[in-house]
Amino acid sequence: MIAQLIGRRRLAALVWAATAGVGGELSALGLTASAAWLIARAGQQPPLSALALAIVGVRAFALFRGGLRYVERLTGHDAALRVLADLRVRAYEALRRSADPSLNETAPGGRDADLVQRMVADVESVQDLLLRCLLPTVVSWAVGSAAVVLSVVLLPAAGAVLAAGIVLAGAALPAVAGLASRAGARRVAAARSDLAVRGLDVARGATDLAAFDATERFVARADEAAARLERAERRSAVVEATVNALGAAVQGLTALAVLWVARRQGADAVPVTVLTLTALVAVESVLPLADAARRFVELRPAARRVTALLASAPPEPATLSGRGARRRPVPARPGVELVGVRVAYGEAVALDGVDLRVPFGRKVAIVGASGAGKSTLLGVLTGETPARGAVLLDGAPLDAYDAADVRAAVRGLTQDAHVFAASIRANVALARPGASAAELEDAARRAGLLGWITSLPDGWATLVANDFLSGGQRQRLLLARALLADPPVLLLDEPAEGLDLPTADRLVTEMLGDERTVVLVTHRLAPLKAADEVVVLDRGRVLQRGPHDALAAVAGPYRDLWEAERLHTDHSAGVKTW
Numbered sequence: 001m002i003a004q005l006i007g008r009r010r011l012a013a014l015v016w017a018a019t020a021g022v023g024g025e026l027s028a029l030g031l032t033a034s035a036a037w038l039i040a041r042a043g044q045q046p047p048l049s050a051l052a053l054a055i056v057g058v059r060a061f062a063l064f065r066g067g068l069r070y071v072e073r074l075t076g077h078d079a080a081l082r083v084l085a086d087l088r089v090r091a092y093e094a095l096r097r098s099a100d101p102s103l104n105e106t107a108p109g110g111r112d113a114d115l116v117q118r119m120v121a122d123v124e125s126v127q128d129l130l131l132r133c134l135l136p137t138v139v140s141w142a143v144g145s146a147a148v149v150l151s152v153v154l155l156p157a158a159g160a161v162l163a164a165g166i167v168l169a170g171a172a173l174p175a176v177a178g179l180a181s182r183a184g185a186r187r188v189a190a191a192r193s194d195l196a197v198r199g200l201d202v203a204r205g206a207t208d209l210a211a212f213d214a215t216e217r218f219v220a221r222a223d224e225a226a227a228r229l230e231r232a233e234r235r236s237a238v239v240e241a242t243v244n245a246l247g248a249a250v251q252g253l254t255a256l257a258v259l260w261v262a263r264r265q266g267a268d269a270v271p272v273t274v275l276t277l278t279a280l281v282a283v284e285s286v287l288p289l290a291d292a293a294r295r296f297v298e299l300r301p302a303a304r305r306v307t308a309l310l311a312s313a314p315p316e317p318a319t320l321s322g323r324g325a326r327r328r329p330v331p332a333r334p335g336v337e338l339v340g341v342r343v344a345y346g347e348a349v350a351l352d353g354v355d356l357r358v359p360f361g362r363k364v365a366i367v368g369a370s371g372a373g374k375s376t377l378l379g380v381l382t383g384e385t386p387a388r389g390a391v392l393l394d395g396a397p398l399d400a401y402d403a404a405d406v407r408a409a410v411r412g413l414t415q416d417a418h419v420f421a422a423s424i425r426a427n428v429a430l431a432r433p434g435a436s437a438a439e440l441e442d443a444a445r446r447a448g449l450l451g452w453i454t455s456l457p458d459g460w461a462t463l464v465a466n467d468f469l470s471g472g473q474r475q476r477l478l479l480a481r482a483l484l485a486d487p488p489v490l491l492l493d494e495p496a497e498g499l500d501l502p503t504a505d506r507l508v509t510e511m512l513g514d515e516r517t518v519v520l521v522t523h524r525l526a527p528l529k530a531a532d533e534v535v536v537l538d539r540g541r542v543l544q545r546g547p548h549d550a551l552a553a554v555a556g557p558y559r560d561l562w563e564a565e566r567l568h569t570d571h572s573a574g575v576k577t578w
């Protein structure tokens with residue numbers, strides 16, 4: 001897993017960093033051992049010349065320790081950042097290929113912003129995996145082993161004791177820390193998500209809670225979740241502190257045991273001092289492994305997700321995007337077509353064998369109950385929603401074109417369109433940044449928005465955001481943006497949502513009078529007399545298709561919907577006039 005994340009190009013840089021790290025820590029060990037030898041030997045008052053080598057050794061080790069630790073930090077961070085930079089590109093490419101409907105028809109799900117965000121966080125966490133898990137593990141084990149070898153050379157029995165201490169502190173404790181951390185992290189994550197959900201309920205539903213006198217009850221629920229989180233975090237902290245304390249105890253006991261064994265074996269004061277202090281430093285050098293194990297447990301799921309993403313992305317077909325690949329230009333008046341299109345989100349099937357042929361200039365309305373698959377169908381036409389079956393633009397699959405050209409040709413007002421916290425002008429002009437004032441005004445007028453804009457004190461410069469607008473204003477602003485983009489195939493998902501019925505019907509009728517191709521999703525049927533074809537979807541399947549009048553004339557789901565709408569409209573009109 002780690003080798004796949006690092007990639008062969010950066011392996012050498014990491015090996016350098018690990019070598020510098022091992023060198024730095026071995027110098028620290030050497031410094032302790034030579035200083036211990038120097039102090040113990042000096043106590044025996046030998047001639048100064050007998051200490052000369054040790055004095056040079058202490059100085060050299062001190063210099064090497066500082067220098068090599070610096071080199072390790074520098075090369076380690078440099079290597080980790082380079083690995084990260086490579087990984088970002090590889091992950092992005094893999095994400096793009098996985099989400100490209102033309103390349104991967106088996107993994108529908110769309111480019112979900114949350115998923116992308118999580119993937120960014122996952123990739124970032126690889127840096128910690130290298131710097132806080134991989135390098136410390138290599139360095140700690142190298143230094144621990146070197147200390148054991150040195151001790152065995154000086155006194156085999158002391159070496160055996162040190163080896164036991166190192167295995168305890170460097171393997172057993174990290175294993176316990178890792179297991180405890182996994183259980184603790186699970187408890188904390190569950191408690192944190194529970195608190196987030198309950199906290200959001202209180203914040204977002206404040207008005208409803210106040211109206212139904214339920215604020216206290218819901219705040220108490222959130223308090224309970226906060227207390228649970230606190231308990232879970234305290235428990236994790238206790239486990240962590242216990243592991244740290246055990247580490248310190250193992251370090252002290254190992255040094256004492258080495259001292260005892262060395263004395264019992266009748267060793268001289270000098271080797272006893274060297275062995276004891278070496279044991280102290282050697283066990284200390286493996287203590288960070290407990291923290292590395294905890295972090296590894298935290299980071300492993302993210303690393304697995306990144307590895308799986310890199311492994312799962314289909315290879316880029318050379319004919320489509322290889323260097324110099326020639327893509328078809330999108331004609332000015334393209335038709336669109338779906339053949340046997342199927343989209344599934346896990347077990348749930350959103351579209352099931354849908355065929356739809358829309359020659360240029362045709363106006364098609366998609367109707368059906370909530371969840372029937374209408375928005376999914378629009379997503380498939382733009383190429384945003386991966387699908388099985390064929391999605392054709394001017395008779396050729398979408399992957400025969402540049403993705404940007406497809407986006408420019410087939411677009412409009414979709415359900416996930418967003419109003420940015422910016423001026424009205426910036427929001428509308430997003431579709432065509434170079435648009436003239438006249439073009440902006442024309443789009444706003446057609447969307448029924450111009451009157452409102454000119455009535456505002458700051459006009460086009462008025463700052464807006466998703467939350468500041470009424471449903472109807474928001475929809476018209478997004479429609480103005482879609483109209484300014486002026487695509488040959490215009491997709492409209494409930495463009496008149498939030499408007500009063502006469503305005504809504506007028507607006508939709510006007511949209512259906514355009515010269516371009518229009519694919520419209522709507523719950524309102526009255527204006528569909530102006531459509532060439534109405535497609536009735538039910539649970540992802542086409543139930544009926546044909547012109548409005550023909551469908552309304554025969555018994556079936558469309559006539560039921562139409563009669564229900566007429567009844568409702570007549571009733572509303574009656575209530576109003578009465």
Ligand SMILES: Nc1ncnc2c1ncn2[C@@H]1O[C@H](COP(=O)(O)OP(=O)(O)OP(=O)(O)O)[C@@H](O)[C@H]1O
Binds near residue numbers: 350371
């Ligand atoms: N990103 C998604 N992940 C999982 N399921 C999804 C996703 N998007 C849509 N679905 C499911 O696919 C089905 C079709 O959804 P779609 O949004 O296309 O319906 P719709 O006809 O546009 O509904 P509405 O009229 O309520 O907007 C629904 O069952 C929905 O729950």
